[in-house]
Amino acid sequence: MIESTGSFLPVAEPDIGSLEEQLVVEAIRSGWVSSIGPFVSELEEKFADFCDSRYGVATSNGTTAIHLLLVACGIGEGDEVIIPSLTFVATAAAVRHAGATPVFADCDALTGTLDPLAVEHAIGPRTRAIIAVHLFGHPADMDALATLARAHRLFLFEDAAEAHGARYRGRVVGGLADASCFSFYGNKVMTTGEGGMVVCNDPELDAQLRFYRDHAMDTKRRYWHPAIGFNYRLTNVQAALGVAQLRRFKEITANRARVFSDYRTMAGEAELRLRFNPGHEWASPIPWLVCAVLPEVAEPRQRDDLMHHLRSQRIDTRPYFIPLHLLPPYQHCARFAADATAALIRTESLAARGFNLPSSGKLTSADVERVIEALAAALRHSGSLEPV
Numbered sequence: 001m002i003e004s005t006g007s008f009l010p011v012a013e014p015d016i017g018s019l020e021e022q023l024v025v026e027a028i029r030s031g032w033v034s035s036i037g038p039f040v041s042e043l044e045e046k047f048a049d050f051c052d053s054r055y056g057v058a059t060s061n062g063t064t065a066i067h068l069l070l071v072a073c074g075i076g077e078g079d080e081v082i083i084p085s086l087t088f089v090a091t092a093a094a095v096r097h098a099g100a101t102p103v104f105a106d107c108d109a110l111t112g113t114l115d116p117l118a119v120e121h122a123i124g125p126r127t128r129a130i131i132a133v134h135l136f137g138h139p140a141d142m143d144a145l146a147t148l149a150r151a152h153r154l155f156l157f158e159d160a161a162e163a164h165g166a167r168y169r170g171r172v173v174g175g176l177a178d179a180s181c182f183s184f185y186g187n188k189v190m191t192t193g194e195g196g197m198v199v200c201n202d203p204e205l206d207a208q209l210r211f212y213r214d215h216a217m218d219t220k221r222r223y224w225h226p227a228i229g230f231n232y233r234l235t236n237v238q239a240a241l242g243v244a245q246l247r248r249f250k251e252i253t254a255n256r257a258r259v260f261s262d263y264r265t266m267a268g269e270a271e272l273r274l275r276f277n278p279g280h281e282w283a284s285p286i287p288w289l290v291c292a293v294l295p296e297v298a299e300p301r302q303r304d305d306l307m308h309h310l311r312s313q314r315i316d317t318r319p320y321f322i323p324l325h326l327l328p329p330y331q332h333c334a335r336f337a338a339d340a341t342a343a344l345i346r347t348e349s350l351a352a353r354g355f356n357l358p359s360s361g362k363l364t365s366a367d368v369e370r371v372i373e374a375l376a377a378a379l380r381h382s383g384s385l386e387p388v
């Protein structure tokens with residue numbers, strides 16, 4: 001295979017501008033470098049507002065946001081939480097950290113988000129909550145999940161770590177459940193380096209989240225800790241970065257949207273037998289990662305061959321997440337072994353056919369063209385997947 005001399009195209013890179021620099025310097029000069037400071041409160045207020053929610057509680061990352069939320073809701077030992085298997089491992093790890101058991105439900109074949117019917121099958125006497133993950137920027141079917149949660153008296157949470165600003169039937173994610181968690185990791189749509197947030201509308205939950213985040217210290221009596229808490233706080237310096245990112249959010253996502261639309265146009269012109277970010281008409285996804293999905297007839301090896309070819313051209317890719325029920329710590333967490341209706345067939349199929357392409361808002365049309373040409377060349381090699 002011919003090695004490419006083109007520049008390396010990463011899957012993700014943060015979009016940091018001069019406003020970020022200015023506010024971070026301001027935070028450092030103010031002396032408020034730890035977790036107390038005006039940028040933390042500003043980020044919490046503005047981000048909650050951005051999610052059409054009343055309260056925002058900033059956390060050290062997205063994983064701690066989910067763990068904190070579960071603990072604050074009293075979910076723990078003996079409880080089950082239904083989650084998708086096709087998600088980043090943090091969703092499941094947080095459930096285990098809380099002492100509860102994740103139960104995996106199969107996904108929607110198009111988007112990889114929770115399939116409400118599969119969720120219904122997974123509900124049992126110990127189920128306490130459902131965590132819907134808005135995978136790769138595409139929202140889950142929240143109305144159907146909310147109906148289920150209400151009927152079975154379950155908590156419904158959103159893991160919106162990959163979907164800041166995405167909309168479901170016109171409503172912004174983060175405000176569609178009892179509470180929602182976000183990540184501000186460096187590869188997400190907006191970043192604070194490391195960071196996260198829980199948003200909700202319930203003042204009591206907001207108080208519980210702050211209580212557990214800050215060492216479970218009584219707000220009226222210093223050094224009185226009636227429970228075991230955490231230090232899951234975000235620093236003022238990180239929050240300054242987040243405030244700048246939020247102010248530039250439209251600009252950041254407009255750049256990414258341009259790149260996504262280049263992919264669609266050029267893939268269409270090249271007649272590639274790949275689907276790019278498949279979605280439902282009721283969704284307005286946020287452009288997070290460019291997703292390419294091979295047709296159902298494809299063999300897993302063909303996806304891996306494509307990725308290998310792109311790597312030889314200095315084009316970075318990521319396979320879809322390995323389904324969590326296949327990982328050693330989570331193999332025993334599923335009820336599906338005893339129940340054929342709960343098999344994770346669509347999850348396994350989609351996970352084997354999907355991969356992510358360079359998605360940075362800094363990519364030029366020429367960069368995208370290079371990726372599309374590399375894909376077309378690789379598909380020509382791969383027998384049954386020749387361009388139609």
Ligand SMILES: *Cc1c(COP(=O)(O)O)cnc(C)c1O
Pocket residue numbers: 061062063064087088090091133159161162182183184185194195196
């Ligand atoms: C990134 C991510 C998380 C975890 O966020 P961190 O900030 O990396 O801890 C959780 N869930 C999903 C779906 C994610 O993509």
